[in-house]
Amino acid sequence: xxxxxxxxxxxxxxxxxxxxxxxxxxxxxxxxxxxxxxxxxxxxxxxxxxxxxxxxxxxxxxxxxxxxxxxxxxxxxxxxxxxxxxxxxxxxxxxxxxxxxxxxxxxxxxxxx
Amino acid sequence: xxxxxxxxxxxxxxxxxxxxxxxxxxxxxxxxxxxxxxxxxxxxxxxxxxxxxxxxxxxxxxxxxxxxxxxxxxxxxxxxxxxxxxxxxxxxxxxxxxxxxxxxxxxxxxxx
Numbered sequence: 001x002x003x004x005x006x007x008x009x010x011x012x013x014x015x016x017x018x019x020x021x022x023x024x025x026x027x028x029x030x031x032x033x034x035x036x037x038x039x040x041x042x043x044x045x046x047x048x049x050x051x052x053x054x055x056x057x058x059x060x061x062x063x064x065x066x067x068x069x070x071x072x073x074x075x076x077x078x079x080x081x082x083x084x085x086x087x088x089x090x091x092x093x094x095x096x097x098x099x100x101x102x103x104x105x106x107x108x109x110x111x112x113x
Numbered sequence: 114x115x116x117x118x119x120x121x122x123x124x125x126x127x128x129x130x131x132x133x134x135x136x137x138x139x140x141x142x143x144x145x146x147x148x149x150x151x152x153x154x155x156x157x158x159x160x161x162x163x164x165x166x167x168x169x170x171x172x173x174x175x176x177x178x179x180x181x182x183x184x185x186x187x188x189x190x191x192x193x194x195x196x197x198x199x200x201x202x203x204x205x206x207x208x209x210x211x212x213x214x215x216x217x218x219x220x221x222x223x224x225x
Contacts, residue, residue: 004155033213042217043156043201058212090155100144100205102213104155 002027004105006091012111013081021076021108023091031094032074033058033102034066036087043090049074081112119202119216126192127224134219135186136202142214144205145178145185150218151198159200160187192223 004025013019025032033048035058045058049068063085065077074093078085088109092102118137126132136145144163148156160171162178162185169176175188185204189196199218206212 035215040217043203043215045212045214048212059214092155101146101158101161103158104148107153107155 002103004091004093004103006089006105006108008108009106010109012113014113015082016080019078019081019110021078021089021091021110023074023076023105024072025074025091025093025103026072027093027095027103028071029093029095029103030071031096031102032068033092033094034064034074034076035090035092036060036085037090037107038087046076046089081110083112086110086112117202117204117214117216119219121219122217123220123222125222125224128192128194130192132189132192132196132221133186134200134202135184136204136216137184138204138214139183141182141207142204143182143207145176146203146205146213147174147176147185147187148201148203149198150201156201189221192221194223194225197221197223 007022030051034046035043037043044060046064047066049055055066088107090107091105094102146161147159150156160169160176165182166180167178173190199220201218202216204214
């Protein structure tokens with residue numbers, strides 16, 4: 001089944017403890033992206049990647065890192081999480097090198113205390 | 114960051130009614146997309162529009178790419194209870210950065 005998977009789906013952590021949220025897609029998509037969703041703010045793009053080893057900042061990149069060492073995986077790294085990073089995070093992928101027709105994962109709900 | 118202005122923010126309708134929502138921007142977009150998000154799930158793509166003036170249907174859904182390239186609308190005809198959810202418009206930023214910009218969403222409630 002063609003899909004975008006994220007792990008973990010739920011995570012509660014403490015301020016400053018490094019964490020990684022994994023994202024994987026099995027559709028051979030070039031483009032991958034991370035978003036956070038907050039009440040009243042909608043979906044905001046954190047980082048995106050048009051291809052392996054090519055990443056760029058979205059609208060809210062501060063406090064996040066990403067890497068794209070292989071096509072199918074695009075992990076999101078929070079080196080030192082803070083409570084304002086408590087949010088619902090979505091990974092998405094898209095065929096081609098542009099952001100057309102993005103397909104979203106099921107989401108990761110992160111709480112930082 | 115740039116965001117799209119989506120209206121209305123919420124709607125309560127009776128089953129069988131039609132519903133219309135739109136999205137506007139002060140900037141031109143080359144692609145407009147409409148997504149639906151069910152509770153506890155990621156957004157799912159409903160319709161993609163690539164050309165100014167384009168009108169596209171997907172079952173009971175119809176969407177149009179505004180002729181000025183600064184707006185788009187989505188219509189749902191003969192609503193059913195499973196239409197409940199949050200509907201997002203999104204525009205592909207034309208500056209060559211391949212960024213996708215989202216509206217804040219429209220929450221639809223359908224009363225049976």
